[in-house]
Amino acid sequence: MNTAVNFTDAAKTALKNPTLRFNFRQAMDSLRERRAAQFPDQDELERARDLAGAIRRRSLNHLAEKLVQLESQCQKNGIQVHWAETPAQANEIILEVCQRHDAKHVIKGKSMVSEECHLNDYLAKHDIEALESDLGEYIVQIDGETPSHIIMPAIHKNKKEIAELFAEKIPGVEYTEDVDTLTAIARKVLRSKFETAAVGISGVNFAVAETGTLCLVENEGNGRMTTTVPPVHIAITGIEKVVPSLSDVAPLYSVLTRSATGQHATTYFNMISSPRREGERDGPQEVHLVLLDNGRSKIYQDERMQDTLKCIRCGACMNHCPVYTRIGGHAYGTVYPGPIGQILNPQQYGIDQQGEMLSACSLNGACGEACPVRIPIPSLISELRHEATRNDQAGTVYGQGALRKLHEAVVWGSWKWIHRTPWAYKAMGLAATRLRRLVPSAAMGPWTKTRVKPALAEKTLHELMKERES
Amino acid sequence: MSARDRILSRLQHDVIASDNEIDLSVHLDKQFDTQEKLERFTEKLESVHGEIIRCSENDWTQTLARVVDAEQIENLTLGLGALPDQAADAVSCAVRRYDADIEDWKGQLFSDVQAGFTTCRGGIAETGSLLLWPSIDEPRLLSLVPPIHIALLFAKDIANTFTEVLCTQNWQDGMPTNALMISGPSKSADIAQVLAYGVHGPKRLIVLLAE
Numbered sequence: 221m222n223t224a225v226n227f228t229d230a231a232k233t234a235l236k237n238p239t240l241r242f243n244f245r246q247a248m249d250s251l252r253e254r255r256a257a258q259f260p261d262q263d264e265l266e267r268a269r270d271l272a273g274a275i276r277r278r279s280l281n282h283l284a285e286k287l288v289q290l291e292s293q294c295q296k297n298g299i300q301v302h303w304a305e306t307p308a309q310a311n312e313i314i315l316e317v318c319q320r321h322d323a324k325h326v327i328k329g330k331s332m333v334s335e336e337c338h339l340n341d342y343l344a345k346h347d348i349e350a351l352e353s354d355l356g357e358y359i360v361q362i363d364g365e366t367p368s369h370i371i372m373p374a375i376h377k378n379k380k381e382i383a384e385l386f387a388e389k390i391p392g393v394e395y396t397e398d399v400d401t402l403t404a405i406a407r408k409v410l411r412s413k414f415e416t417a418a419v420g421i422s423g424v425n426f427a428v429a430e431t432g433t434l435c436l437v438e439n440e441g442n443g444r445m446t447t448t449v450p451p452v453h454i455a456i457t458g459i460e461k462v463v464p465s466l467s468d469v470a471p472l473y474s475v476l477t478r479s480a481t482g483q484h485a486t487t488y489f490n491m492i493s494s495p496r497r498e499g500e501r502d503g504p505q506e507v508h509l510v511l512l513d514n515g516r517s518k519i520y521q522d523e524r525m526q527d528t529l530k531c532i533r534c535g536a537c538m539n540h541c542p543v544y545t546r547i548g549g550h551a552y553g554t555v556y557p558g559p560i561g562q563i564l565n566p567q568q569y570g571i572d573q574q575g576e577m578l579s580a581c582s583l584n585g586a587c588g589e590a591c592p593v594r595i596p597i598p599s600l601i602s603e604l605r606h607e608a609t610r611n612d613q614a615g616t617v618y619g620q621g622a623l624r625k626l627h628e629a630v631v632w633g634s635w636k637w638i639h640r641t642p643w644a645y646k647a648m649g650l651a652a653t654r655l656r657r658l659v660p661s662a663a664m665g666p667w668t669k670t671r672v673k674p675a676l677a678e679k680t681l682h683e684l685m686k687e688r689e690s
Numbered sequence: 691m692s693a694r695d696r697i698l699s700r701l702q703h704d705v706i707a708s709d710n711e712i713d714l715s716v717h718l719d720k721q722f723d724t725q726e727k728l729e730r731f732t733e734k735l736e737s738v739h740g741e742i743i744r745c746s747e748n749d750w751t752q753t754l755a756r757v758v759d760a761e762q763i764e765n766l767t768l769g770l771g772a773l774p775d776q777a778a779d780a781v782s783c784a785v786r787r788y789d790a791d792i793e794d795w796k797g798q799l800f801s802d803v804q805a806g807f808t809t810c811r812g813g814i815a816e817t818g819s820l821l822l823w824p825s826i827d828e829p830r831l832l833s834l835v836p837p838i839h840i841a842l843l844f845a846k847d848i849a850n851t852f853t854e855v856l857c858t859q860n861w862q863d864g865m866p867t868n869a870l871m872i873s874g875p876s877k878s879a880d881i882a883q884v885l886a887y888g889v890h891g892p893k894r895l896i897v898l899l900a901e
């Protein structure tokens with residue numbers, strides 16, 4: 221599915237692109253400011269995070285039971301429920317529904333889980349055109365790209381780039397940088413597609429077990445269009461998105477919108493509980509829910525890692541990440557970029573496939589502090605780094621030990637020995653201070669490539685302290 | 691074994707961790723008096739480009755008629771029921787009722803209708819939001835497809851928070867096909883973070899706030 225990419229090379233390329241860096245820097249700065257403005261009261265923020273975290277934890281504690289309840293409630297409401305262990309299975313299920321309705325083109329609302337499945341490509345191979353209707357998704361789709369941010373898919377592009385893209389790709393469109401005009405153009409193209417699509421495909425933000433309700437959060441109205449106009453609606457979501465009761469969604473929604481885009485509320489919160497009922501004038505005749513596992517149940521089985529599944533996909537961790545801000549989303553080469561991607565992708569696809577990005581973290585902790593459901597992202601990254609280098613085969617994550625390097629193991633082995641052996645420790649200290657001028661820059665590895673060699677002290681700390689005491 | 695059973699079997703665990711207490715006070719403690727509710731609702735909705743016109747419960751139809759004239763709305767689509775009937779009687783523009791299945795007039799709804807009128811189930815002061823339960827009488831697309839959405843909200847129906855609504859109004863006992871919370875007109879910041887309105891849904895949301 222996802223192929224291994226060379227993260228380091230991609231990151232280097234991104235760093236050399238000033239436009240890209242400017243676009244991300246500007247966007248991330250403003251998203252962070254907007255979030256901060258929504259939480260003027262630190263105490264309230266912490267209580268809201270406690271609450272949201274507790275709700276997600278409780279959902280996970282009873283995940284199997286709640287999924288079964290969700291299934292039976294949905295079925296009672298007339299929603300057809302499908303289970304998929306892999307993206308391939310999810311794609312087959314969706315294709316089967318589309319073909320049964322003779323769909324030639326389908327319209328899509330934003331769904332990161334469908335990105336996980338590479339659903340658009342799959343449908344295209346079966347002669348079904350899947351058109352993205354979220355403005356950001358539409359922009360990246362017509363440029364043959366993937367989203368660079370989970371909330372703002374086209375954040376890496378500036379106005380000029382989008383203006384050029386529209387003029388080039390949409391017939392009859394002239395170059396304009398006027399955002400209202402560009403938006404109106406997309407609206408016009410997509411409106412006709414909404415009207416004629418046989419199937420609408422959307423994601424889900426929260427699935428309520430108690431009532432069998434699918435909740436969608438959005439600003440544009442494309443989500444409502446997708447789930448209301450076509451005769452068939454297929455919702456696809458990860459199995460972790462279930463929450464026990466209806467009253468759980470309000471606190472989660474509240475921290476989601478404020479953390480994601482700094483909005484006190486999004487334009488639409490759309491709660492769908494059934495297909496069109498007897499006598500109703502609109503809405504799809506059929507609603508399907510596809511529940512995708514794709515590695516989530518494996519993450520679930522490891523208690524240390526389970527918190528990964530609390531995520532409500534707000535994107536705040538990437539907005540606050542100094543690495544993401546500099547390299548952008550595409551460098552990760554994965555569906556989920558940034559800190560959430562760093563903990564999710566290696567677990568889903570194996571450290572051997574997508575573990576390289578684990579090194580792109582300074583453990584500064586900003587993501588963990590921003591996360592509205594209190595996922596300890598930095599600790600999970602540390603934990604995964606351990607998994608990545610262990611050689612005892614006692615871990616749980618796919619591809620464990622894949623990033624172990626002999627020289628690193630030797631260095632850390634010696635480090636450990638030196639720190640446990642007093643005479644060696646002393647000798648090491650003396651050597652480092654007395655021979656400090658002899659340490660070659662190259663010995664400091666990549667550190668000195670862009671920095672001057674740090675000056676080592678003349679005397680060890682022990683010596684200095686002794687002098688002070690006497 | 692089916693995919694379902696295999697997934698569920700992987701989610702079994704022997705010890706169920708005890709649940710932390712769910713303390714909703716951070717939301718439920720937000721209580722506004724009548725005046726504060728109106729102010730807060732207005733401030734929040736206006737901050738996202740919603741337009742609020744205050745009127746009284748007795749004269750909202752006249753206010754609606756004035757809005758329709760002032761905005762030069764040539765045709766207005768309404769649902770069925772007592773309030774939409776009153777609205778239809780009051781306005782001077784062409785009126786159409788959403789009384790047919792969407793399949794029968796999709797093209798027309800998408801291209802000809804200028805404004806849609808709906809009632810609201812309630813509102814939320816904290817976020818300046820409208821609550822709608824579309825129904826047989828007032829279908830889902832009425833608040834979405836027309837470029838202007840005019841909504842009638844009674845001030846007495848404004849609650850403090852969404853959490854309060856979900857904890858006290860027993861929605862879970864009978865969810866409608868579709869329940870909506872609407873906070874402003876359709877918008878997007880997907881192009882270089884510049885806000886644009888009316889992306890897929892209405893460009894304007896006009897709320898008649900009846901006291």
Ligand code: SF4
Nearest residue numbers: 531532534535537591
């Ligand atoms: S990990 Fe936390 S901050 Fe990051 S997307 Fe998920 S919920 Fe948001």
